[in-house]
Amino acid sequence: MITIQEVKTKKQQRQFVDFPLELYKDNPYFVPPLYGDEMGMFKAGFIYNETCDVINYLAYDGEKVVGRIQGIIQRASNEKNHEKRVRFNRFDAIDSREVASALFGAVEKWAVKKGMDTACGPLGFSDLEREGLLVEGFDQLSTFEEQYNAAYYGTLIESLGYEKEVDWLESKIYLPDNDDGSMKKMADFVMKRYNLHLGEAKNIDDFIRKYGDDFFGLIDKGYEHLYGTVPFTRAMKDEIIKSFKLIVDLKHVAIILDENNRAVCIGICFPSIARAVQKSRGKLTPAALVRLLRAIRHPKVIDLGLIAVEPSYLNRGISAVICSAVMDMLRDGGIEYAETNLNLETNSAILNQWKRFKEVRHKRRRAYVKRLVE
Structure with a gap:
């Protein structure tokens, strides 16, 4: 029973x-x-x-x-x-x-x-x-x-x-077979046309200090109407910052600023730690910590985490800049591919980005609904 x-x-x-x-x-x-x-x-x-x-x-x-x-x-x-x-x-x-x-x-x-x-x-x-x-x-x-x-x-x-x-x-995304640098040229054109530039930081702590408020503001604005999202609380922000400090490498982070140093786009990738935590069943044993540090420092796969764009820039070619940045990450020695994680099937703007890569769509996830009271 x-x-x-x-x-x-x-x-x-x-x-x-x-x-x-x-x-x-x-x-x-x-x-x-x-x-x-x-x-x-x-x-x-x-x-x-x-x-x-x-x-x-x-x-x-x-x-x-x-x-x-x-x-x-x-x-x-x-x-x-x-x-x-x-x-x-x-x-x-x-x-x-x-x-x-x-x-x-x-x-x-x-x-x-x-x-x-x-x-x-x-x-x-x-x-x-x-x-x-x-x-x-x-x-x-x-x-x-x-x-x-x-x-x-x-x-x-x-x-x-x-x-x-x-x-x-x-999807898994790989560098395109015809990686001829055209995406980089397009990205440079967009950056120049709209007087954009990349934000700089010495390390993750410096990045958070300089751009933390802009980052969370952009994520809140860019994700506001997506399914299942909720506004950030202070506690949520602190939790994200703690996680960033643990696993994010500055070379896998990009923030694009306008001529007034306001954030218009943010992209953050994470080194894949899937294999590193499997053997220990999620527990941070000494052996697991060694595997974790190795995966962070020398990743073979990167997971695409958060990508957010200021809504007024969505139709200005900013996706070319995002794709160019991801391609630069994939060119880094040892990286085999990137995983997109979850993209809503209705989010054509983000899904169309991956067509610029060699893409293998390999998973689908579903959210269900049921009416309880009529």
């Missing part, structure tokens, strides 16, 4: 975080999040406590954990979009409709009691978290920024009345 329990004890917190690690322990494509970050969700000072109501459930078959799910009421998102939505996230389970039904039923019941009328997901506390259910590309290594799931998850979720709301596409 399947029973559902709300996560309350320290033991249950560990079970909640450990379950996907056990479920996918022999899967070569699963990449765990950092274990400490996941356990941090249960701390009183968790950064999203000020904007979210959260509940976590575990499914048991006897004493054995067979599934988990998280429900999130993102109040800032609901207020921004004038909605009454609950997000589901961190859903993992064995291939059992009974288990999935019990887990989703618990979240839905909790949400309705809280006054919500719609469920959607997988979505996290913000778009800085892992989001979307993998529906294509099950034989591809996840990036560190993504969550892996088995193919049967989609079948389980759809059997419970959930339907597609949006899809994200992901």
